[in-house]
Amino acid sequence: VRGKATVDDAVLDELEEVLVSSDIGVKTTVTIIRHIQERVAKDRYLNTKELHALIRDEIARLLHQRPRATAGNSFESTPHVILVVGVNGVGKTTTVGKLAHRYRQAGCSVVIGAADTFRAAAIEQLEIWARRAGASLIKQRHGSDPASVAFDTVQSALARSTDVVIIDTAGRLHTRTNLMDELAKIKRVIDRQLKGAPHEVLLVLDASIGQNAVHQAAQFTRSVDVTGLVITKLDGTAKGGIIIGISNDLEIPVQYIGVGERVEDLQVFDAQRFVAALSI
């Protein structure tokens, strides 16, 4: 029988470095390496190139959560309501603009809800994105109740038979209980208004975030039952490895990736391409 059945310590060290340096995290790295060791014990491997292929395959397996149907123009029910959430500065507002543009390109009518009524010039920022995407915008005055804006937006969509509703929310740290409660309330209001809505709750994560993303994902899921992940700023050098453990442990698919600051810089998540970019 050709090939090795165990991986030398030196090679294991090198593997650990590559995986951890991609922000995959110690816990998930240990899991991946253990699975690799079990596999080579059974099937053996010939060289480092083959070993790396096994690792990429193992990571792809962890990203097995199939994305839900994304930005097409057929929905189980309309309006299709999407709530966009996440901590401060990760790229929610920009992603809302990109998503609106994508749905518009697919031939859908889109209304955006400016439910970040808190941050300086958040509404003005979103107004520009709505115009760029060709979507209408529902807003209220700065400082108003975000749940009320969400309500108005869904109301407008129902009245005008709009296909897609995308609601932008204020950045909030998952450690702020009152802000997480506010988010839960926004979701409740939408659900009471339209059975089954919001149909998607997208948690936006910045590719350069480290292990804190795990806590963010756990907390946001607890508050508003996240249905999909968006990882932004993958046009930088950060690998975004945090999504591997999060997606696998919380069983949440990665829906989209952000690869720039222009309206067209949004791609549907492709696990193979993502794994290839990890340079393993």
Added chain:
Amino acid sequence: NLTAKLEGAFKRLSGQGRINEVNIAQTMGEVRRALLEADVNYQVARSFTNRIKDKALGTEVLRSVVPGQMLVKIVYDELVMLLGGASKGIKHSTRPPTVILVAGLQGSGKTTFCGKLALHLKQEGRAPLLAAADVYRPAAVDQLRTLAAEVDVPVYALADDTGAVIQDAPRVATEAVAAARKNARDVVIIDTAGRLHVDATMMAEVADIKQRAKPSEILFVVDSMTGQDAVNTAREFNNKLNFDGVVLTKLDGDARGGAALSIRSVVKKPIKFASTGEKLSQLMPFHPDRMARRILG
């Protein structure tokens, strides 16, 4: 916590007997793991742990009845030493106005920090002027104007007669400095667009702003939840700008903040400020001892 893990490791290794040099080397894995879980860069964690091992071997750890606790103290002291030191304040210019350039990646908290810094300098008795040199992000100028109004600080921005932002960041910066001189404002804080260190055009732009506005202080703003990539961005920005200090933001969250150690080890520039919330009043000087405790969890 790390102390308990190390105590447990020492007990297992020495079987309740005397610990030896080999035991100390064996527990370094636990220390390294704790640092990696705190987002310290892989290579920085490795060299840091090697330094700790050498220190531990030369000390009382071998003779201590609580070797785990002693080892954690060594790690803590080393972290405090590495994170701290060097000047904390703004380097003011001998010939006013002092020009402060604020740069960093997208979403790190620069614009908010500019507002905070303006308030902080005002409270020190100075007369700051904010320069709106982010000419790309939708409503960036509006955002800066809103924050500036909150703290009653003037803003210099350029718009054409249709109200559209004039997309010439170096021009905004240099004209703001001239305007400050003319209007007796003694500090100019330049807010810039978020940019990637791998975006050659944008890195050239910020280098150009530096060259023409001649800041006496350049601050690199970093999100405290940044992971392994922190060293890459810090190194690149430092190569391009040779910044004077670092600002860590969003420290009101629960990120361990290992990026602070990574950045400090790689560029050797001081961490000057800590942003601890969304309000403009939530700005503090950086405390290395608090950061060390946070990294150790």
